[in-house]
Amino acid sequence: MIMEKDILEIESEFIESFSFLDTWEEKYEYIIELGKKLPALEEKYKTEDKKIKGCQSTVWLVSSYNNGKVFFKADSDAIIVKGLISMLIDVLSGHTPDKIINASLDFIDRIGMHTHLAQTRSNGLRAMVKQMKDYAIAYKVIHI
Amino acid sequence: MILTNPTSIDLDIGAIRQQFPILNRIVKNKPLVYFDNAATTQKPQSVIDAISHYYSNYNANIHRGVHSLAEEATAAYEASRIAVQQFIGAAFSEEVIFTTGTTEGINLVAYAWGRANIVAGDEILISGMEHHSNIVPWQILCNEKNAILKVIPVLDNGELSLIDYHNLLGPKTKMVAIVQVSNALGTVNPVKSIIKAAHQVGAVVLIDGAQSAVHLDIDVQDMDCDFFVFSGHKLYGPTGIGILYGKKNILESMPVFQGGGEMIKEVTFERTTYNELPYKYEAGTPNIAGAIALKAALDFLNDLGKDNIRKHEAALLKYATAQLEIIPGLTIIGKAREKVSLVSFIIKGVHPQDIGVLLDNQGIAVRTGHHCTQPLMERFDIAGTVRASFAVYNTLAEIDVLIAGLWKALKMLS
Numbered sequence: 001m002i003m004e005k006d007i008l009e010i011e012s013e014f015i016e017s018f019s020f021l022d023t024w025e026e027k028y029e030y031i032i033e034l035g036k037k038l039p040a041l042e043e044k045y046k047t048e049d050k051k052i053k054g055c056q057s058t059v060w061l062v063s064s065y066n067n068g069k070v071f072f073k074a075d076s077d078a079i080i081v082k083g084l085i086s087m088l089i090d091v092l093s094g095h096t097p098d099k100i101i102n103a104s105l106d107f108i109d110r111i112g113m114h115t116h117l118a119q120t121r122s123n124g125l126r127a128m129v130k131q132m133k134d135y136a137i138a139y140k141v142i143h144i
Numbered sequence: 145m146i147l148t149n150p151t152s153i154d155l156d157i158g159a160i161r162q163q164f165p166i167l168n169r170i171v172k173n174k175p176l177v178y179f180d181n182a183a184t185t186q187k188p189q190s191v192i193d194a195i196s197h198y199y200s201n202y203n204a205n206i207h208r209g210v211h212s213l214a215e216e217a218t219a220a221y222e223a224s225r226i227a228v229q230q231f232i233g234a235a236f237s238e239e240v241i242f243t244t245g246t247t248e249g250i251n252l253v254a255y256a257w258g259r260a261n262i263v264a265g266d267e268i269l270i271s272g273m274e275h276h277s278n279i280v281p282w283q284i285l286c287n288e289k290n291a292i293l294k295v296i297p298v299l300d301n302g303e304l305s306l307i308d309y310h311n312l313l314g315p316k317t318k319m320v321a322i323v324q325v326s327n328a329l330g331t332v333n334p335v336k337s338i339i340k341a342a343h344q345v346g347a348v349v350l351i352d353g354a355q356s357a358v359h360l361d362i363d364v365q366d367m368d369c370d371f372f373v374f375s376g377h378k379l380y381g382p383t384g385i386g387i388l389y390g391k392k393n394i395l396e397s398m399p400v401f402q403g404g405g406e407m408i409k410e411v412t413f414e415r416t417t418y419n420e421l422p423y424k425y426e427a428g429t430p431n432i433a434g435a436i437a438l439k440a441a442l443d444f445l446n447d448l449g450k451d452n453i454r455k456h457e458a459a460l461l462k463y464a465t466a467q468l469e470i471i472p473g474l475t476i477i478g479k480a481r482e483k484v485s486l487v488s489f490i491i492k493g494v495h496p497q498d499i500g501v502l503l504d505n506q507g508i509a510v511r512t513g514h515h516c517t518q519p520l521m522e523r524f525d526i527a528g529t530v531r532a533s534f535a536v537y538n539t540l541a542e543i544d545v546l547i548a549g550l551w552k553a554l555k556m557l558s
Contacts, residue, residue, distance in 0.1 A: 024172070024505045029556055032498075056497040056513040056528060077527065078495035079557060080502075116501075 007099055010091045011107035018111040027112065028080065035083030041075035052127045057081050059128045063135040065143065069094055070136050074128065081125055084108075084116055092132055097140035101133055152451040160448070161537045163188040174507025177542045177549075182327050182355060182486050182533035183511055184377045187441075191381060194440035198433045205429055207406065221432055224439035225422070228387055231442050232372060233363035236392050238421040242435050245386035246354040247277040249373030250321070252388055252425065253350055254281035256401040257371075258319070261348075264290035267316040269309075269347070271333070272298040272523055273326040276516045278352045282321060292316075298523055302329040302478035310341060317347040324356035328515040328531065329478025330461075330486035332360070339368050348394070354378055358535075359457065359484040361450055364389050376434060380535075381441030385434030388425070395421050402427040453536045457485035460534040460543065467547045471554070477529050485534040488515075494557055496528045502553035503530075508546055 021027045045062045052059040057078035064071045072093040076082040091107070092100050108117055117126050161167050166186045169176040178186060198220070204213035206221050222237075229237045243249045258281075262268070268282045272295050286293045294317075296309045304322075313320075320342040324335050339349045350371040353362060358379035364372050371394075376385040390398075400407060400418055404427035409417040418424050445453070464487050468474055473492035490496065500512035513528040514521045521528055532546060 025556065028502065028505065032557060056500075057495060058527075078497040080498050 004094070007091055007095060007103050011105070011110075014087055014091070014107050015110045031083035031087075031113075032079055033083070034086040035076075035079040035081075038075070038082055038086040038089070041073055045073070046075070052131055059085065059125065061128055061131055061135075063132070063139075065139045068096055068143070070097055070100055070139055072132060072135075081116070084113060084125055085128065088129065088132070097136040097143075100136035101140070103133075105129065149451045149455075152449070152455040155448060155452050155456055155536065157456065157537065157539055161539075163190070163444075164537055165189060165192070167537060171507040171509070172505050177508040177545050179532040179534065179538065179542070179546060180509045180511045181535035181538075182378070182531065184383065185358065185380045185535050186537070187382065188380055188444050190444055191437045191440045194437040195382060195433045198436050203432075206432055207423070217432055217436075220436045220439075221430075224435045227439040227442050231362065231446075232357075232387070232389055233365050234389055235365055239389055239392050239395065241388040241390070241395075241422045241425045242430050243373070243386040243388050244384050244431065245375040245377070246352060246373045247386075249371075249386055249388035250278055250350065250352065251281045252401045253371050253373075253390070254285045256398045256425075257348070257394070258282075258285040259288075260399050262286075262289045262291050262318055265316060266291040266318040267294050267314065268292070268319045268321065269294050269296065269312055269317050269342075270321050271296040271304055271323065273302075273304070273329060273331065273517065273520050274321070274323055275327055275352065275354065276518070277354075278321055278323060278350075279519070282319070291318075295519075296322075298520065302326070302331045302480045304331075304333055304338075306334070306337075309338065313341055313345050313347070315345060317342065317345050319350065320347050321350040321352065323352040323354070325353075325359065325484050326478065326517075326520075327355045327486075328488055328517040328520055328529065329480065330483040330488065330533075331478055331480035332356070332482040332484060335369065336367055343368070355484065355486075358445070359450070359454060370394055376438040376441060379441055380444050381438040382431075382434045385431045385438050392421065395425070400427075401425055404428045406430075448536060456536060457534055460538055460540065461485040461487065463540050464532060464534070464543045464546070467543060468550075471547075471550060477524055477526065486531065487533075488529040488531045490526055490529050491554065494554065496530045498557055499530050499550065499553050502556060503546070503549050506545075506549040506552065508549045510546070 021030055041060050046060050050060045050062055052061055057076055059076045061074045072089050074085045074089060076085055108114055164186050202213045202216040204217045206218040225237050225240050228240045234240055262285060268286060268291055270282060282293055294312050296312060297305045299305050322338055325332050335351055342349045348370045351369040353372050353374035357374040370391050372389040374387055377383040407419050407424050407427040409419050468489055475490050477488045496512040500510060503510055511531040
C-alpha cells in the first residue's frame with residue numbers, strides 16, 4: 001500500500017516548485033495555470049450558504065467527510081484566488097480533521113504569497129482557510 | 145469632461161511631484177505609480193511638516209488653557225476653520241464644523257437633524273450612485289422612524305435620471321442627500337439644480353463632497369445646499385479630519401449630537417446648557433494636528449489653483465480614456481458628459497481583482513472592487529471595476545505605464 005502524503009510533504013513540494021520560479025511573473029503564471037486547471041464547481045454548489053464573500057472576489061467551498069477524512073472542493077470568480085485555492089485543496093483535502101486543524105500552512109509564506117492571506121478584506125481566501133478548519137472541527141465533533 | 149477656464153496655466157508637474165516624498169517610493173522593485181487618489185491622495189511635504197511642527201512646537205489642548213502653547217494651538221486651529229470657510233465660500237466661520245471625515249458628517253446630520261425632523265411616512269431621497277456612507281446612516285434613520293428611503297435611478301451613461309428625480313420629489317420629501325461627484329464613476333452631478341428643485345418642495349439638502357471638494361470650485365452659498373460634507377485626506381490633507389458645513393439657522397435649531405467636553409456652556413447634575421456653534425458639535429478634544437494640517441492642504445490647492453489643476457487632470461483623463469478604449473474587451477463604466485479625473489472599467493472575462501494583483505506587482509496602485517457602492521455595481525450588473533483616479537502629481541507617462549501594465553496582465557491571464 002502506498003503511504004499517503006502528509007500535509008507537510010505536499011507543502012514542501014509546492015515550496016520546491018516555487019523555488020524554480022525566479023520572477024513574480026513566473027510565480028503568478030504558475031498560480032494562474034493552477035487556477036485554470038482546477039475543475040469548476042458544479043453550479044448546484046454555488047449557493048449562498050457555500051459562499052465566502054470577500055470585499056472583491058467570491059469563493060465557494062464545499063466539504064464532505066468519508067472514512068475519517070475531510071474532502072474539499074472550491075471555486076472562485078477570480079483566477080489568482082482560484083489558483084491559490086487549488087493549492088490549499090491539494091494540501092488540506094483528504095486528511096483527518098486533526099491534521100487539518102493543526103496545519104500551519106507556512107508554505108503560503110514561503111512561496112511569497114502571504115499578502116493574499118493578509119488582505120483580510122480584499123478576498124475570501126483568509127476566510128476560506130478559516131472555513132476549512134471550521135469544517136474539520138465540526139466533523140471532528142460530530143464523529144467523535 | 146469638466147470645462148476648464150481658458151486663462152488656466154500649465155503647471156510644472158515635475159516641481160509639484162518633488163513636494164510629495166512618497167512619490168519616490170519603489171514598490172515591487174518599480175517606481176510607484178499611484179492611481180488610487182479617489183481613495184486617498186498623497187500628502188505634500190507642507191502638510192507633513194504642519195503635523196510635525198504642531199507636535200514639535202506647540203502641542204496643547206485648544207480653547208482651554210491660558211498658557212502660550214494653548215493660545216498658539218487654538219489660533220492655528222481657528223485659522224484653519226477660517227481657511228475652510230473661504231475654501232467653500234461659507235457665510236460664517238461657525239458654519240464650519242470639524243469632524244473626522246465625510247462619514248461622520250453624514251452620520252451627525254442623520255442623527256441630530258434626522259431624529260428631530262423625520263417622522264413616520266417621511267421620505268428621504270438619495271441616488272443610486274451613493275457611497276455606502278451616504279446610504280447606511282439614512283437607512284438606520286428610516287428604520288427607526290418608519291420613514292421611506294427612495295432612490296434616484298442611474299442612467300446607462302452613469303448620469304442621474306433627472307426626470308425620475310423630479311418625479312420622486314414630493315411633499316413628503318424631507319431630505320435629499322446626494323453625492324456631488326461619484327467615487328465609482330466620476331460623474332459630476334448638477335447639484336445646483338438638484339438643490340433648487342428640492343427646496344421648492346421644502347426638503348433639506350445634504351451634498352456629499354468627498355470626491356468633489358478636491359476637483360471642483362465649491363461655493364456653498366451659490367450652491368445653496370443646507371449641508372456639505374467632505375474629508376481632508378482626499379484633498380492632500382491628513383486622514384481623520386473632515387468638515388461638516390451647515391447653514392447657521394439649521395445648525396442652531398438642531399439638537400446636539402455627542403455630549404462631552406467643549407460642547408457645553410454649563411454643566412450641573414440636573415441640567416446642561418450647550419455651547420454655541422461651532423463648538424456645540426465638537427465634543428471632546430478634536431484632531432488638532434489634522435485640522436491645522438488641513439489648512440496646509442488647502443494652501444497647497446489654492447497656490448496651484450484649482451482651475452490649473454483641472455486643466456492638467458482633464459488632460460490625464462482624456463489620454464487615459466483614449467488609451468484604455470484601445471484595449472479589446474475593455475468597457476468604461478461611467479461615461480457622463482461631465483466627469484472628474486477618474487476612470488472605472490471592466491475587461492470581458494477578467495476579474496478586476498486579478499488585474500489589481502498583477503498591476504500591483506508592477507508597482508501600479510489602482511482600486512479594484514465595488515468601491516463601497518454595491519447597489520451601483522448591481523445596477524450595472526457587475527461584481528466590481530478597476531478604477532484609476534488621477535491627481536495633480538500624475539503624469540501622462542504614468543498612464544503609459546498603466547496601459548503597458550494592463551497589456552502585460554492580460555497576456556498573463558490569457
